[in-house]
Amino acid sequence: MTTPRHIAMFSIAAHGHVNPSLEVIRELVARGHRVTYAIPPAFAEKVAATGARPVPYTSTLPGPDAGPEAWGTTLLDNVEPFLDDAIQALPQLVEAYAGDEPDLVLHDIASYPARVLAHRWGVPAISLSPNLVAWEGYEEEVAEPMWAEPGKTPRGQAYYAKFESWLAENGITRHPDPFAGRPARSIVLIPKALQPHADRVDERVHTFVGACQGDRADQGDWRRPAGAEKVVLVSLGSAFTKQPAFYRECVRAFGDLPGWHLVLQIGRHVDPAELGDLPPTVEVHGWIPQLAILRQADLFVTHAGAGGSQEGLATATPMIAVPQAVDQFGNADMLQSLGVARRLDTEEATADRLRETALALVDDPEVARRLRDIQTEMAEEGGTRRAADLIEAELQARAGE
Numbered sequence: 221m222t223t224p225r226h227i228a229m230f231s232i233a234a235h236g237h238v239n240p241s242l243e244v245i246r247e248l249v250a251r252g253h254r255v256t257y258a259i260p261p262a263f264a265e266k267v268a269a270t271g272a273r274p275v276p277y278t279s280t281l282p283g284p285d286a287g288p289e290a291w292g293t294t295l296l297d298n299v300e301p302f303l304d305d306a307i308q309a310l311p312q313l314v315e316a317y318a319g320d321e322p323d324l325v326l327h328d329i330a331s332y333p334a335r336v337l338a339h340r341w342g343v344p345a346i347s348l349s350p351n352l353v354a355w356e357g358y359e360e361e362v363a364e365p366m367w368a369e370p371g372k373t374p375r376g377q378a379y380y381a382k383f384e385s386w387l388a389e390n391g392i393t394r395h396p397d398p399f400a401g402r403p404a405r406s407i408v409l410i411p412k413a414l415q416p417h418a419d420r421v422d423e424r425v426h427t428f429v430g431a432c433q434g435d436r437a438d439q440g441d442w443r444r445p446a447g448a449e450k451v452v453l454v455s456l457g458s459a460f461t462k463q464p465a466f467y468r469e470c471v472r473a474f475g476d477l478p479g480w481h482l483v484l485q486i487g488r489h490v491d492p493a494e495l496g497d498l499p500p501t502v503e504v505h506g507w508i509p510q511l512a513i514l515r516q517a518d519l520f521v522t523h524a525g526a527g528g529s530q531e532g533l534a535t536a537t538p539m540i541a542v543p544q545a546v547d548q549f550g551n552a553d554m555l556q557s558l559g560v561a562r563r564l565d566t567e568e569a570t571a572d573r574l575r576e577t578a579l580a581l582v583d584d585p586e587v588a589r590r591l592r593d594i595q596t597e598m599a600e601e602g603g604t605r606r607a608a609d610l611i612e613a614e615l616q617a618r619a620g621e
Contacts, residue, residue: 222612224252228322229272229348230313230334232305233260233284235458236527237328238267240350240409243432246270247608256322258313258334277312280305285488288460288545295370296379303383306332310390313337324615335399336390344614347403348607351410351526351547354401355420363397405614407607410530411598414554427610430601431530433511440509442483444516448501449479450582453513454521457528460544461487463566464494470521472571473578475499483513511535518582521574524552524561533560534598536591538581542569559590 227248231237238259249255249271257272262284264274281301282290291298310333317337325345327334338345370376383396392399405425412418412428444451454470456463467486474482475498482502486492492504510528514520514535522528524541529551532539539561541552555561562577581587602609 222251222616224254225323225615226254226256226320227324227326227611227615228256228258228275228317228334228337229326230258230331230337231263231328232281232302232330233262233279234281234330235284236525237330237350238263240432240527241326241328241348241607242266242270243604244348244407244409244607244611245272247604248611251608251612256317256320258316258331275313275316277309277316280308284458286459288462295366296373296375300379302330302332303379303386306336307386309333310336314340323618324611326611329400332400335403336387336392339392340390344405344618345403346611346614347406349406349408349410349426352415352550353406353408353421353426355415355417356422357417357420358401359397363401407610409607410526411533411594411601413533413558413594413597414526414529414551416550416554428601429607429610430598430603431534432604432607433531433534440512442509442512442516445481447479448481450477450518451481451483451513451516452519452521452578453483453485453508453510453517455485455508455510455528456487456523456542456544457525458487460523461485462489463544464490466542466566466569467495469569469571469574471495471498471502473574475502477575483508483517485510519578521578524548524555524563526551529555530598533591533594536588536595538584538587538591540564540569540574540577540581542566558594560587560594 229245245255255272256275257267258275258277259267260279261276264276267274313333321341323343325334325338325343326348327345329347329349335345380396387399408426408428409432411430415421452474467484470484474480484502484504485508486504486506488506511531514531514537517537520532520537521540522532523544525548539555541555541561541563543549543552552563556563564573
């Protein structure tokens with residue numbers, strides 16, 4: 221039995237960075253630990269629902285409802301805000317935790333202050349990764365080519381100089397790249413099936429526990445309409461939803477397909493009126509209880525974010541992957557290589573292609589078999605309870621229990 225401890229979790233205000241680990245936080249609270257959770261106010265209520273105590277801080281990052289344009293278009297546009305936010309957030313967090321330092325730090329991959337604070341406090345830190353992790357050779361194969369040009373520019377050099385200076389001020393001599401991408405300990409909240417080059421991942425550092433989904437009853441329920449022989453869910457997640465033309469193609473693909481029912485999530489940035497007249501077999505929502513629908517769906521048209529991808533696998537739902545940004549392209553390729561999805565880039569996702577691909581997927585027994593196999597493998601990875609067990613093991617090792 222692990223003695224209850226103070227565990228501090230740190231994350232940013234983004235659905236894809238908060239949602240994957242919420243059930244782990246809930247489980248730790250249920251086991252008697254005192255869990256504090258540093259998060260911008262937009263997510264304080266969601267965090268509090270787990271039983272953890274929110275520790276709010278002011279963030280300069282774009283909010284959870286910001287569109288992709290808020291993040292810029294280049295690599296440096298994407299990374300500079302995280303460093304600037306970390307630098308301004310650190311003094312806030314130092315003050316918030318003064319006199320109440322934790323026994324263990326948990327952190328999202330985007331929370332740089334958490335790693336600095338763990339170093340300053342002399343406590344272990346565990347990364348809770350909501351997506352893929354670096355494998356042996358990642359730097360040479362991915363990071364170095366990606367940074368080859370930006371790294372030569374004055375702006376790129378200034379970014380690294382600023383990062384190194386901030387780390388040095390806090391007693392850390394590591395280069396920014398391994399500081400950000402090579403944690404000492406990591407619990408990976410995706411199925412191993414979604415990890416590229418999984419055979420080259422150092423499992424002394426990274427432990428795959430798969431999806432930690434919970435029952436999500438608080439998100440509401442959904443009922444399959446009478447007469448719906450096939451249900452298709454279309455969702456591009458929470459950040460990349462401003463795609464009215466794509467949604468119109470989905471309506472054309474499935475709206476008049478006999479026996480099919482379309483559930484379309486369009487987010488906050490699209491007016492349903494932009495979709496035109498809709499047949500009764502199409503329902504449109506700004507937000508949906510995704511997991512509840514996937515448990516009853518026959519097809520998932522997804523942007524292939526880490527969360528959606530693993531929900532599709534966990535529910536054994538065939539997928540059409542229409543990636544929009546960052547890791548989604550790699551996830552889409554992984555899903556396709558597993559034989560459970562087909563990738564269509566946005567410009568290829570016409571009504572005819574969507575319909576043709578959908579009909580081939582839902583009637584393919586080999587796709588169904590592969591999905592069942594992966595679903596079984598995921599169940600064996602342990603999920604929420606195993607993640608909590610691993611965290612408690614770190615606490616026990618620190619305390620010498």
